[in-house]
Amino acid sequence: MGTSEKHPVSRIIILGANGQVGSSIYSYLKRHFPALQITACVRRLFTNTHSPDYTVFDPFAHNWQQTGKADVLINCIGIIQETKDFTFEQAHLGLTRLILQHRQTLGNPKIIQISALGAQSDSPAAFLSSKGRADELLLTHPDTVVIRPSIVCTPNTVFAQKLTLLRRISRYLWNYLPFPGHLLQTRIQPIMPDDLASLVARLCFTDQHPAIIYAVGPDEISLQELIHLSSNSISLLSVPRIVADPGIRLLAALLPDLLNPQQYALLLHPNTASKQIAENLIGRSLHSTKGFWQQLS
Structure with missing residues (x-):
């Protein structure tokens, strides 16, 4: 992966870095780009969180200046079930508003947002509707990109x-x-976590991509x-x-x-899309997920 002239990257901030998707992206970037400075933001530390890169930062409560400036911000925060204290609206649309509000404080980084396949503002599913409205808001701003993955095959998905x-x-x-x-x-079209992380990494270093990218595996x-x-x-x-x-x-x-x-x-609805753009960006075929599901038995 080469860097683009517009995006020399030395520091990356990951929001939601100890979630299922965020931890996969963090681990991939650490393995493949050890020279990068990565700030892995988590709302709370867990007992198995040992990396010095992890920092406690609650975007809904803390001062955004504590994160410092970055070249890229990767937003991996999302919920699939509401609680009385944390709604889809707050977790998705509210957080996107906060990111944009504090973007200048962060050094005007490129923003990569992990959304969900099927996200649409008019979706009857509140989860997808809130994701869709958050994506629409983000994409009204320059130097932003939305990745819409299908189910990501992480161990505890x-x-x-x-x-x-x-x-x-x-x-x-x-x-x-x-x-x-x-x-x-x-029908669904799951994707392996390393394939998604590889796509995110590629987007950190290039501007040659669509505004919305579907992250799906090869198998429907x-x-x-x-x-x-x-x-x-x-x-x-x-x-x-x-x-x-x-x-x-x-x-x-x-x-x-x-x-x-x-x-x-x-x-109630198929969760599929074309994998071609993702494969073109990472420069290889995506991995089948069938072995992942078989090993659950």
């Missing part, structure tokens, strides 16, 4: 946790698993195939939508860890 939970439930049902039939053919996988990849012992029982919809509302109330209404809304 929520999707992997859900599949593990489904497998456990099926064991109590003699390996049968009732599942909404209208969701079985929904249906939910039915994904369940069987993670456990070939499961026998799926297709549940008609007329039964599934009220059943899911009840399930969300009883077992919110399994599926909540926002997650259900996300599964």
